[in-house]
Amino acid sequence: MDDVTGSAASPREGGIARIALAPLEDTSTFADRAYVALKEVIVTLNIYDQPAEVRLDERQLASDLGISRTPVREAMAQLEREGFVRSVPRRGVYVVRKTRAEVIELITAWAALESMAARLITQNAKDEEISQLRKMFVTFENGVPQAQLDEYSEINIRFHQSIISMSHNKVLSDLAENLFTHMRMIRRKTIGEQDRAQRSMRDHMNIIEALEARDTERAEDLVRNHALGLAAHVRLYADYLD
Known part of the structure; x- marks a missing residue:
């Protein structure tokens, strides 16, 4: 007797029936x-x-x-x-709670990756891609009310993720992936401090304008300085990291 398990078998090969299996939907352990x-x-x-x-x-x-x-x-x-x-x-x-020095190192590394991503966007991204960045902030055209900080925080995070992905550079994206997860936590914490939200909004609009104009040097500088501005804020005000 042929050894067949299951309800569906394929045609015989050399007198032995082969069972047919559908691909596993979830192969994760x-x-x-x-x-x-x-x-x-x-x-x-x-x-x-x-x-x-x-x-x-x-x-x-x-x-x-x-x-x-x-x-x-x-x-x-x-x-x-x-x-x-x-x-x-x-x-x-x-x-893990990162120290102030460790967080500043993370932000500095992020500044290098994201500014290069901005350079690549001006050279390679499609106009339609860049236009999506401006649409993210329509709700906040008149500023960021205190009551909407949580919503703005999520859009802020999505904006920076988009800058990286729009570079269309897989190696850069892979390097940024784990780093961004750490950055996400500190961005969420700091966005409501001092006047970070309002300054962030202004910076984002200037960055988008530079990207739309394909102004490579300006876009790269604005993105780098935006990130390093966060590092400066952490250095001055993030006493909870000590």
Whole structure:
């Protein structure tokens, strides 16, 4: 008797029936899925507003996710390699709070990548792509009211993501991906401080004008100075990072 498992078999080859299987829709492992879930929670946690260190309980996380502790452990190892958590012997795993100096280094690196992306946009992006940037800020043409800071914060983050993706440079995008996740947390924290939102809005409009005009040098300078302005703000006012 032929050894056939399943309800559908293909024509016989050499007297042996072959079963037919549909491609798997989700080929990710439990560790992959745990990694995505944990990273999403960490990114939305706003760690810089937490009054104390945030400890990750491996047993509780495994229970919450409905999986064993092994994939959770693998996910946390990956997050540690990316700088989101740190393992302390005999104490546990904690969500990383960057120091002021570390945050400034992140922003400085981001300034280099994003300014190059701006240069590439002026050379390679389509007019339709650039026009989408202006549409993001239609709601805020008259400024950024305090009541809309959360909404503006998300659009601000999407704007910077778009600058990177519109460069159409995969290597640059890959380098920026992990860095941006760290940047997302500090951007969300600082946008409501001092007059950051209003200055951010003005900077964005100037950047968009330079990109629309295909003014390569000006666009590159404006984007770099915009990022370094955030670094200067952190240096002067981010006492919570000490």
